Amino acid sequence: METIMMGKQQSTAGSASAAAKLGALQGYISGSIGNIKYAGAKGSATTPGWSGGNTGAIVDPTATAAFTEAMFKDLIKTCYDNGAENADVFMVGSFNRQKVSTFTGIADLYRETNTRPTASILGTASVYISDFSGPAGIKIVSNRFQSSDVGMLIDMDMVQVGFLRPYTSYELSKTGDSTARSILAEFSLLPISPESHGKIVGLTTA
16 A cells, blocks of 8 residues: 555556556656656656646656755755645655765764763664754655655645545455455545655665
8 A cells, every 4th residue: 555655656547447546646746846856867757747637657767866965955945945834754765764864964973861871872863954844854754665766755734545445354265274364445645735745766776
């Protein structure tokens, strides 16, 4: 479920012989909105966005580049300039999550615990406070389910999941000692305001 919503799936209306498919969140962030940054050269890359009742197919750039703090700052500013007021979560794959922890804006690498001589070593940054994020900052979240070459800046109040049929679980026929179950659900992503989100694409992943 999360892999689909945070991936690159194009939405389709479905038919009598084929099930409908929901569009991934990043598919709604079209180039016309402007909240897209390319780590390397854009080339023929595109995110068409919502048109004619479906999201268009995402075309990735062929060029990639390492994630930098300058890229992140540029994305935050661009989203703010285009109307995003409360983007509060930045989701990224594990490799680039570690890149965030190397940003030079981190103030302290060590923190004393109580009054004892022991100390905890801080090897990560969990919140990034920018000029446009407010005092609560932007929470940095690693997401193993999303596209690893993309970083997503999300306003969590402006995206929801809607259910047409809630989760239903039932047991399948047994094979030996194993017990198998099937889970059914009909749902879709509800991007209340695509302008509230942004993304960086073409990030290196190793």
